[in-house]
Amino acid sequence: MTSTVKLTLVEAYQLAYQALLRNGFSAAHADAVAKNVTAGERDGCHSHGLYRVLGCVRSLKAGKVAADAESTLIDNAPAILRVDAQGGFSLLAYQAALPVFIDKVRHCGIAALAINHCVHFSALWADIEPLTEQGLVALACTPSHAWVTPAGGNQPLFGTNPIAFGWPRQGKAPFVFDMATSAAARGEIELHRRANKPLPEGWGIDSHGQPSTDAASVLQGAMLTFGGHKGSALAAMVELIAGPLIGDMTSKESLAYDQQSGSSPYGGELIIAMDPERFLGADKEMHLARAEVLFNDMAAQGARIPGERRFKARQHSEQFGVELPLALYEEIVALS
């Protein structure tokens, strides 16, 4: 049995915030990160929960993230905003850019936000929700470190390159998915290695390019994309549009920059948002109601609405708090 510690969401936030502050992050960055990891824990996404505080501090100690970066906004074009995170985590930069970005989306109907020169450890759904809350449709993606081989290849090149998408629903939790384009999360493979458990087929190859179910071999070799060549094509798209298109690093460049410090990926994130109001005008309600028919048809046949599980966990956590493994709790408390 694993010992756990029960925390309210405020306590979880405080635990993260104080550890980040104590380790040198500015109050603003510590606040943004603590809010983000608390949200991950609250939503049952433990791999993006408080455990991430450890990685954030590790990145700082390795000199791979700025503790007090102040982001700068760059207004590139009527529908393009860039925010330079100046080597800090993406979160505070995104926060600074959000109101200007939303204005652009509302004015132009569609707009793109590039977060540049940011260290990225956080789940993309957290960047989608502030947009769906405004009634906007949103898409986000980011490269990571070169861990994934393209279909037909045998060397790591792509990142796990997540794609997230959100659709606003009136009076309901939004439709949100956030998925790696790799077959599995890297953290999952690490968990298998620690537990000495074989991987499912199709997750990775060893360093000779051969299919392998040995976690350690796959971590040395390369992960595979989900869905074969189709997932690989999507992963390549993420490299391109959240890399060179926004003037930022590919996953390979990010891994080289990391110099084996085990820090979070460094690079860019692209967010595209669209305003249904500008597409549909007076017909908006009618057409959004047709999307509800689609969701009802999904639910009626037992298909899961993406995000559903997370919002259920959120309701539970808001009422009952979260449980942290005691070891993790103690590790965060001891961080200095």
Added chain:
Amino acid sequence: MTSTVKLTLVEAYQLAYQALLRNGFSAAHADAVAKNVTAGERDGCHSHGLYRVLGCVRSLKAGKVAADAESTLIDNAPAILRVDAQGGFSLLAYQAALPVFIDKVRHCGIAALAINHCVHFSALWADIEPLTEQGLVALACTPSHAWVTPAGGNQPLFGTNPIAFGWPRQGKAPFVFDMATSAAARGEIELHRRANKPLPEGWGIDSHGQPSTDAASVLQGAMLTFGGHKGSALAAMVELIAGPLIGDMTSKESLAYDQQSGSSPYGGELIIAMDPERFLGADKEMHLARAEVLFNDMAAQGARIPGERRFKARQHSEQFGVELPLALYEEIVALS
């Protein structure tokens, strides 16, 4: 052995054009369709080649496509253009919208084009290339007919919902992928049924929701998405952003509208394009060169660059023409 007929690209175009004209399409629509199917044949995409002429004429005879529709442009917002195809095929409407759309992309940096009320039979890569030729990055998607079940479901609801993406390359064929979010194309399943061949696992379920490798049962039941719940999430995204978001039909609505006439899907297509120039300004060449490094790294390890095979077939066809099965040739000649 199958008898074939050798045609130059001009002859292939003429064969298609005359058949479409003879069967009642206006010269402008016949021209747009003939160019499109000739391009499919030329690129070795036989399922989007001249065989499509049969379906176009079938849709017309069923009263499911307008023979001489004149599209109308609607300027919704600085970065949103809509073109109403008025019940005609998407192609001519797209052609009409393209110059205005490109202006919007160049001005705003990113823009969206919705093609509405169009009958859709054509491959999306053909809509991507006019944009990559202009140095733009482009994304396109469209619902189809409700043939595909969502992950966890057992009834057809989504279309095959293709997503296409293009990235311009200087002096080279663009990086272009165009993939159904279903595990296989519906045409592939029909070919298996005709050949009485079992399907690979994972393509579909029968009408009781059970996995099946019998093509006829799957055509009666439902197709599956590629990549499990991830492909399903993407298919849902396409339903939403190229359906309700642009005020057009979902795949289920399109299939209901079809009334079992076997016509092409009716609804909308969403195209999003971005201008690297507006993202990168003076640094554009430097960053586009970094994308070339990514492509070289893919090629160096034997991974295929999406689109490569198609552009190779194109080179060959431009020099040597195309070969059509004699039966198909005769069927098109006999169409009246």
